[in-house]
Amino acid sequence: MIKVFLIVNSSGKIRIRRFYDEVEFARQQQIEQKLIQLTSKLSPNSCNFFKDLDGIYDKKCKIVMRFFGTLYFIAVIDEDESELGVLDLIQNIVDLMDKIFENACELDVLYHPDKMNALIDEIIVAGIVVETNIMDIQEALKQQETQIKNK
Amino acid sequence: MFHLSQMDQIFLKSLADVVRTSRTTSQYDKLTFTTQTIADIKNEISSRQESVRYQALLKLFFLAMEGNNIRWAEFQIINLMGSADFQLKLGAQLAAHLVIDNQSQGLIMVTNVFQKEFKNGHIECSTTLSCLGTIANKDLSDSLLTHVLKLTTNTKPLIRKKAIAVLSKIFTINPLNIPGNLEMVIQQLQKETNISVLACGISLFCSVMKVAPKLYPLFLSIVYDQISKQKSNWLLIKLVRISNKLIALEPRFQGKLIEHYSRLLNQTNSKSLQYELIYSIMKYFKNHSQLYESAGDILKQFLNHQDPNLRCLGLECLTHISTSAGLMEFQEQILESFKKSDYFSKLQILQLFKDFTNQQNFQTVIEFFLKYSDLESNHKIIESLIYIITKDKFINVDDPEKLLLTYIPIIAQKIDTIDNAMRFKEMLFELLTRVPGLKVYSDQLCNQILQTYATQSDTLQGPTLNIVQRHTQLKYSLNHREIIFKSLIMIVGESVKLLKLEALINIIKFLEQLNILNCYESSLSDIDSLLFKIYIQIIKIDSQNEIIPQIEQLIKNIYNKLHNISIVKIQFFYESLINNKQKDKLDQLFTLYEEDLPPINLEAQKLIKPPESLNITQSFQIDIEEIEKIKNSNNEQIEQKPIVQQIVQVESNKNDQVDQNIKIQKQDENEEELKILNNKVDSIPKKVFTINRDEELPPGVNQNDINQSKEDE
Numbered sequence: 048m049i050k051v052f053l054i055v056n057s058s059g060k061i062r063i064r065r066f067y068d069e070v071e072f073a074r075q076q077q078i079e080q081k082l083i084q085l086t087s088k089l090s091p092n093s094c095n096f097f098k099d100l101d102g103i104y105d106k107k108c109k110i111v112m113r114f115f116g117t118l119y120f121i122a123v124i125d126e127d128e129s130e131l132g133v134l135d136l137i138q139n140i141v142d143l144m145d146k147i148f149e150n151a152c153e154l155d156v157l158y159h160p161d162k163m164n165a166l167i168d169e170i171i172v173a174g175i176v177v178e179t180n181i182m183d184i185q186e187a188l189k190q191q192e193t194q195i196k197n198k
Numbered sequence: 199m200f201h202l203s204q205m206d207q208i209f210l211k212s213l214a215d216v217v218r219t220s221r222t223t224s225q226y227d228k229l230t231f232t233t234q235t236i237a238d239i240k241n242e243i244s245s246r247q248e249s250v251r252y253q254a255l256l257k258l259f260f261l262a263m264e265g266n267n268i269r270w271a272e273f274q275i276i277n278l279m280g281s282a283d284f285q286l287k288l289g290a291q292l293a294a295h296l297v298i299d300n301q302s303q304g305l306i307m308v309t310n311v312f313q314k315e316f317k318n319g320h321i322e323c324s325t326t327l328s329c330l331g332t333i334a335n336k337d338l339s340d341s342l343l344t345h346v347l348k349l350t351t352n353t354k355p356l357i358r359k360k361a362i363a364v365l366s367k368i369f370t371i372n373p374l375n376i377p378g379n380l381e382m383v384i385q386q387l388q389k390e391t392n393i394s395v396l397a398c399g400i401s402l403f404c405s406v407m408k409v410a411p412k413l414y415p416l417f418l419s420i421v422y423d424q425i426s427k428q429k430s431n432w433l434l435i436k437l438v439r440i441s442n443k444l445i446a447l448e449p450r451f452q453g454k455l456i457e458h459y460s461r462l463l464n465q466t467n468s469k470s471l472q473y474e475l476i477y478s479i480m481k482y483f484k485n486h487s488q489l490y491e492s493a494g495d496i497l498k499q500f501l502n503h504q505d506p507n508l509r510c511l512g513l514e515c516l517t518h519i520s521t522s523a524g525l526m527e528f529q530e531q532i533l534e535s536f537k538k539s540d541y542f543s544k545l546q547i548l549q550l551f552k553d554f555t556n557q558q559n560f561q562t563v564i565e566f567f568l569k570y571s572d573l574e575s576n577h578k579i580i581e582s583l584i585y586i587i588t589k590d591k592f593i594n595v596d597d598p599e600k601l602l603l604t605y606i607p608i609i610a611q612k613i614d615t616i617d618n619a620m621r622f623k624e625m626l627f628e629l630l631t632r633v634p635g636l637k638v639y640s641d642q643l644c645n646q647i648l649q650t651y652a653t654q655s656d657t658l659q660g661p662t663l664n665i666v667q668r669h670t671q672l673k674y675s676l677n678h679r680e681i682i683f684k685s686l687i688m689i690v691g692e693s694v695k696l697l698k699l700e701a702l703i704n705i706i707k708f709l710e711q712l713n714i715l716n717c718y719e720s721s722l723s724d725i726d727s728l729l730f731k732i733y734i735q736i737i738k739i740d741s742q743n744e745i746i747p748q749i750e751q752l753i754k755n756i757y758n759k760l761h762n763i764s765i766v767k768i769q770f771f772y773e774s775l776i777n778n779k780q781k782d783k784l785d786q787l788f789t790l791y792e793e794d795l796p797p798i799n800l801e802a803q804k805l806i807k808p809p810e811s812l813n814i815t816q817s818f819q820i821d822i823e824e825i826e827k828i829k830n831s832n833n834e835q836i837e838q839k840p841i842v843q844q845i846v847q848v849e850s851n852k853n854d855q856v857d858q859n860i861k862i863q864k865q866d867e868n869e870e871e872l873k874i875l876n877n878k879v880d881s882i883p884k885k886v887f888t889i890n891r892d893e894e895l896p897p898g899v900n901q902n903d904i905n906q907s908k909e910d911e
Contacts, residue, residue: 048366048405062263069300069335069371072269088574093540094510100545127404129435131470131507157217160259164292165325173331173367175401177359178394179432187324187356194321195285 048174049133050104051078051123052167054156059083062118062156063167067174078104078123086112086119096130099123113137117153132176139179140170146185165191211238213256220264232266243274248283255289262296272297272304279329280311284322287315291329300335308333309341316345320354327360331367339368343375350383355392362387362398366405373409380406380416388420393430400424400436407443414447422451425458431468438474445482452482456489463492472496473511480515501531506540513546517553525554533566544575548582555586560594568608577615584609584621588628591891598633598889607646610682619678623685630689632890637693641701644686648708676720684721691728694735699745702732706752715759722760729753730771734788 054063061083066075081103089095089112096111103110104123111122111133120137124130143166144151148159156163169184170176178184211219216235223231235257242254255278262268275297278290298304315326327349330342346368349361365383369376387399403417421444425437445452463475479486479493500512516528536547548567555563564583571579586594587601595601606626613619630636676684690697690705697705709715709725718725736749757772774784796814808814 048401060263060265065295065332067332067367071301072299075299088541090540092506094506094542094546096507096510097542097545098549100549127401127436127439129439129470129474130511131473132432132435134507135470157260157263158214160213160256160263161289161292164259165288168292168325168328168332172328172360172363173334175363175366175398177363177398180394183394190321191288191325194319195288 048125048127049122049171049176050108050125050174051082051121052171053079053082053119053121055083055086055119055121056153057086057117057119059086062153063163065167065171067171082110082121082123085110086114086121089114089119095134111137115141118156128176136170136176136179139181140166143170143181143184146181147188162188210242210250210253211235211257212253213260216257216260220260232261232264235261236266239271243271243278248281248286251278252286252289255286255293258293258296262293269297272302276304276307276311279308280314287322288325291325294329295332298333305333305335305338309338312338312342313345316342316349320352320357323349323352323357324354324360327357327364331360331364334364334367334371336371339371340375343368343379347379347382350386355395358390358392359395359398362395362402366398366402369402370405370409376406376410376413380413384416384420388423393428393433396424397430397433397436400433400440404436404440404443407440411443411447414444418444418448418451422454425455431466431471434462434471435474438471438478442478442481445478456483456486459483460489460492463489463496469508473500473508473515476500477511477515501528501535506543509535509539510543510546513543513550516550525550526559529559529562536566537570541574545578548575548578552582552585552589555589555594557594557596560586560596564605568605568612571612576612577618580609580613580615580618581621584618584625588625592629592632592889593891595889598629598636599639602629602636602639602643603646607643610647613678613682616676616678616681619681623681626685626689629889633888637689638696640686640689640693641697641705644690644705645708647686648683680718680720683718684724687721687724687728691724691731694728694731697735699736699739702736703745703749703752706732706749706756710752710756710759715756725756726771729756733771737788 048067050066050068052063052065052067053061055061061079064075064079066078070078081101085103095113096109099106099108099110105125108123108125109130111124111130113120113134120140122133122137124133141151144155144163147162147166148155165188166184169187170178178187220228220231239254239257239261242250243258245251245254255275258268258271258275275290275293278286279294281287281290294308298308312326312330315322327346330338330346334342346361346364349357350365352358352361362383365379369380383399383402387396390396390399400421403421406413407417417440421437421440424433425441428434428437441451441455445455459475459479462471463479466472466475476493476496479489480497483489483493497512497515500508500515503509503512513532516525516532532547532550536544539547551563551567563586567579567583587605592598610622613622630640694702706729709729715722715725733749733753737746740746771784797812798808798814800808800814
């Protein structure tokens with residue numbers, strides 16, 4: 048299960064946040080700040096996942112981080128989730144963003160927060176990855192847009 | 199609700215306008231801009247026009263992204279969730295997690311909204327389920343359980359998989375919802391063909407096993423069934439993960455999986471599936487040599503791979519090799535990879551060695567990590583080394599003398615955080631308690647560590663620990679070096695009776711350095727008490743009063759340097775040295791120091807009764823006895839060496855009359871014998887210290903009594 052999913056820019060501003068467990072807002076902020084501090088340790092040749100030894104969320108969890116362009120994709124996962132699977136998931140999200148926005152960048156997330164959030168909600172529900180097929184996800188998003196246009 | 203006039207609509211700011219303005223606004227005007235934007239949003243979100251409300255919603259998203267608190271909009275967003283317009287509804291559902299958490303009062307209103315949505319078309323159902331998955335709490339879950347259960351039988355796979363995902367959250371939040379409902383879901387999943395839905399079902403089983411592990415028999419047949427026929431790597435990864443949990447609970451399940459694991463291991467090229475398989479095999483299939491060997495071959499590929507992620511996963515697998523001997527095979531490889539690894543991989547390797555270091559590789563491990571610590575990972579390396587040293591009462595340490603004199607000074611120099619300084623202090627105190635004989639080296643240790651500190655510019659640097667001294671209410675801050683300095687000063691103070699006169703004088707001369715007094719201002723009271731203890735000890739040694747005037751002058755110099763800094767000094771000691779006053783109090787204290795230290799003082803022990811078997815008259819001064827024993831054993835070894843030399847000399851004198859060649863030959867033989875003997879008896883006597891790993895007990899209390907009382911309890 049994915050416990051936390053964040054998309055953060057290089058200045059430390061959170062563009063997308065999801066907490067899939069019951070966590071109060073005060074604790075959410077603490078967790079976010081500590082995860083953002085960790086982004087400074089990520090380098091091109093470093094490993095993309097590591098144990099949460101400092102107990103930022105839970106010592107039994109792992110933190111998966113990947114950097115694309117100016118955005119850090121951060122996921123906190125428990126022992127039921129595959130680390131390489133989550134890395135593939137992040138790759139899928141970026142591929143989808145490229146398809147929807149054409150050469151996606153951070154500004155697309157700023158100008159289309161509704162589409163970005165809808166995209167995440169089609170992939171992860173209640174902390175579980177429900178779909179990884181790009182075509183199926185695009186289809187679901189198109190159906191939503193059709194519904195909007197048909198009002 | 200109100201209707202915006204045409205004029206207002208012209209000046210209405212869209213999200214794009216707000217974003218552009220925000221990016222061009224200076225930092226000083228940001229607050230004004232944000233306040234104005236919030237005021238605009240509060241107006242617009244109450245508008246009758248849906249487009250206006252939608253723009254307000256998008257601007258709320260933007261404010262949240264910029265780090266602003268938008269929880270004041272909770273009621274408005276819940277209101278929008280019940281809107282007839284799908285776009286508004288969807289936007290509100292997507293924004294719900296930004297304003298609602300598990301303690302929000304507004305969640306009560308959401309129940310009815312969601313119940314209505316579940317009766318609508320599949321797209322509304324889908325988006326509502328996604329929203330519910332993020333904001334569900336106990337009350338909401340209980341209210342909507344029946345609706346969600348119904349949706350698990352929906353014709354659309356999109357709805358079924360989301361419903362199952364939400365169910366996993368509902369079951370986790372309130373496990374009382376599981377009985378009766380879980381069986382229904384399992385029956386549906388047994389007929390399911392869609393891979394996404396099956397994957398969500400396996401995730402549901404994982405969630406249920408966390409809160410109700412005894413239900414595992416319900417999952418065995420469906421998991422086995424899917425492993426034997428599935429081809430999707432994504433689903434197989436989940437199946438192998440849940441199989442690990444099932445094997446832990448039902449070991450017989452392992453036997454059923456051997457054939458399938460072998461097949462999958464041979465067929466798959468997917469690294470993620472390979473990793474899951476070798477992880478499972480390393481942990482649970484050690485008895486199956488063929489499978490274990492195949493997994494071991496793939497593990498070596500992972501360890502040597504160029505991709506750091508795969509190397510990291512390979513290291514993860516190594517944690518499941520049961521014996522240290524098994525790990526020793528890979529030790530060199532792992533240490534080599536440490537040099538090239540990134541920060542996170544280094545942490546993983548450190549964790550591995552924390553678990554698997556033993557007496558055999560202790561020295562190699564310590565020396566390697568001390569040599570290859572870098573700035574980034576230094577604090578973690580030191581933390582791990584202190585853990586390895588102190589683990590299980592120093593179980594890995596067979597030469598405590600070498601530890602104290604060789605490794606500990608290097609560790610002290612590398613410490614750069616307060617946490618590590620505190621750990622170092624505790625390690626040092628524990629080591630000296632368990633091996634009291636090592637206190638003879640306290641001055642040597644101090645010199646090695648503190649001399650390095652004195653030569654470097656040592657102003658208060660880095661983070662500090664704030665302390666308020668209870669009895670004086672003095673506030674001061676300690677950095678990591680000062681913590682170590684204080685602990686060393688205390689150890690020397692405790693070991694004063696064991697040190698030679700020369701060592702004591704050197705300590706006073708060391709403390710006289712002005713940079714020490716300036717840098718360690720917070721430790722001046724510790725320095726003060728150390729000077730006092732040294733002074734008392736010197737008076738005891740120097741009965742002829744030859745050195746005392748020199749010592750008094752040195753101590754006076756120190757106090758003169760401190761006259762501008764306020765310290766908590768031992769008043770009568772200071773007065774007797776500087777002003778020749780209160781000498782009678784000093785004499786009283788001398789006699790007190792000479793007395794043997796009993797385990798307790800009955801005058802002080804009025805509230806809690808001492809144990810009956812405790813011998814109050816028996817002295818607590820075990821340190822000196824221990825040291826005397828060691829000294830005596832060393833003296834025996836030193837005496838042996840000259841005796842041997844004498845024997846050799848007498849023999850060579852007897853042979854003076856023998857032919858010169860034979861004489862030379864015999865001398866060579868004797869020299870050889872001497873060399874052999876010298877190798878056995880070192881010129882510097884070797885002291886053998888043993889670590890006391892028993893629990894600390896006061897004299898007179900028996901370990902058997904404690905064990906008996908524990909059994910009675």
